[in-house]
Amino acid sequence: MPLLVTPAVPAGRLAAQEQPHLQVRPGLTLRPWRDEDAPLVRAAFECPAIQRWHVRRLDDDAEARAWTAQWAGRWRDETDASWAIVDADDRPLGQVGLRRVLLAEASADVSYWVLPAARGTGLATDALLALTRWSFGVGLHRLALEHSTANAASCRVATRAGFAVEGVARESVRHADGWHDMHLHARLA
Numbered sequence: 001m002p003l004l005v006t007p008a009v010p011a012g013r014l015a016a017q018e019q020p021h022l023q024v025r026p027g028l029t030l031r032p033w034r035d036e037d038a039p040l041v042r043a044a045f046e047c048p049a050i051q052r053w054h055v056r057r058l059d060d061d062a063e064a065r066a067w068t069a070q071w072a073g074r075w076r077d078e079t080d081a082s083w084a085i086v087d088a089d090d091r092p093l094g095q096v097g098l099r100r101v102l103l104a105e106a107s108a109d110v111s112y113w114v115l116p117a118a119r120g121t122g123l124a125t126d127a128l129l130a131l132t133r134w135s136f137g138v139g140l141h142r143l144a145l146e147h148s149t150a151n152a153a154s155c156r157v158a159t160r161a162g163f164a165v166e167g168v169a170r171e172s173v174r175h176a177d178g179w180h181d182m183h184l185h186a187r188l189a
Helices: 037-043 048-054 061-077 121-135 152-160
Strands: 023-024 026-030 081-087 091-101 107-114 140-147 164-175 178-188
Touching: 023 121, 026 061, 026 121, 026 164, 037 091, 048 107, 061 081, 081 121, 091 121, 107 121, 121 140, 121 152, 140 152, 140 164, 152 164, 152 178
Parallel strands: 107 140
Antiparallel strands: 023 026, 026 081, 081 091, 091 107, 140 178, 164 178
C-alpha cells in the first residue's frame, strides 16, 4: 500500500555508513559492540537491577556473544542500534541504544543501562544526550523512552536529558514482580 507522504528519513541513511563512534565527553565514547565485550555484557546482565528493569538475563558466554553480535545486523537492517559506553581505556561501562527505529516516521525508542560501578556519575545522562544529538543530526524527529514508574533512577536520567514526561501507560509491561505502570517520555528534534 503506497504512502501518501514521503518518508521522513530515506531508507539506507543508516546502513549506508558504518555505525559511528560518538564522543560523549573527554574520556567517554560510544562505540559499536565487539565480540570481546561479551564477558562484560554477561556480567552486566547478572546485575539484579539490570535484570529487574530489562527483564532479561544471559545464562552463558554463547548468549553474551550472540547479544553483542546481533547489533551489526540490526544496524544494517536499520531497525535497532546499540552502543557500548566506554571509558578512556575502551572498557564498557554501559549501553545506550535505539530501538524500534522507524525511518519513514523519523522516530525511535531509546534504551540505556549502566554497570553498578559507574552509576551516579552522570554517565547515562551524558551518553543519552550524545545519542540524542547524533539521532537528530541524521534526521530523526522523535525519540521516546519508557520506564517503570518504580524506576526513579531511569526517570532522573530521562528528565536530565530533556525527555519530557508525556504520561503513564497503566500496567503495560510485565516484570518478574507483576505488571508495571510505565512513564512515557519523549524529546523532539
